[in-house]
Amino acid sequence: MPGKESKASSVTIIDWPAAIHRALKLQRVGQVSYVPDAGHKRLIELCHADKDMAVVPLTTEEEGIGLAAGAWLGGERAVLLMQSSGVGNCVNALTLAANCKFPLLMLVTMRGEKGERNPWQIPMGQATPETLKLGAVRIFRLDQAAEALDTVSAAARLAFEDCAATAVTISQRLIGIKSFREEP
């Protein structure tokens, strides 16, 4: 349930992927494309289970920019899910947003932030905000689970109502740090 809160001992857990799914529904998003990331696992599952969403797995992130442009030509709204490592792949395709003002909504799960355990994730993770800015993409940072619905809705409104390119960057703290240890 979107926004549902359950109390485990004293910790409040908010189902933020469900809140994002809710935001996408409210914004009438009909096409969901993704290169998978562990941080998007639940959202991807929710979208696959949603009969009103066409879900398109991609081989590389820039495919999603073209897909979103084609969807818009056909009167449909799209979202593109990826992790920050994929942002650099999108740069040339972002000309579709810059030149044609195609709406673009990207949800980017961050790697390479505080606590990252894989040093190979750090260069692209750290360069993600600058890379998005180079492509004229407006950035909305999501740090708190409770703000997921509002933040994604705001980015989606700017994208679809004002034909802008937007990205919600989802903090690595929110997703959880990959430990590289076998869980018992």
Add this chain to the structure above:
Amino acid sequence: MSARLHRRKVVKALLENRGGLLVIAGLGSSAWDCTAAGDHPLTFPLWGAMGSACMMGLGLALAQPKRRVLVVTGDGEMLMGLGSLATIGAQRPRNLAVVVLDNERYGETGMQKSHTGYRVDLAAVARACGFADSRIVRNSTEAAALRVGVHRGRGPLFYQVKVRPETLPLMLPPRDGAYLKHRLREALLGRKAATD
């Protein structure tokens, strides 16, 4: 080398009496070919974003399942987005056809040989990705069947059309991307496209 067909004749035959056909044209010669056949509001010619033509076609085909969607592009543009053939193969849209005008050259940059000139078989790649039909078209008899497939066949369809490596007069479509976007949406969706 077996390139025989004239690219502009192939495209003109495909786009004659096109009905409600929606067209994405890959950057460079393919876009000029579509313009030579007649600039049309339901054609979106690309001037950049190389490698994106097939994915735009897929997004459009999924959004408009009752319309036929055709991607016309070149071998170089297709090679840059080879993964999109796998992505289309996973979706299997029935209303999508891809026509690659294969001159085995990068025509806009000095006619350098492309991978298809080194015997890379794009049609075999598309077949392996799960396209419903995928073939190499080399002569005018096969080109006639192409039109039937594009307008009526069950997709996704892939045609690698071997064309002559000729340099033709430039036939440029409008360059303003926002205009190209608006005119297609208005022609397809009506006036409400501007406010929806």
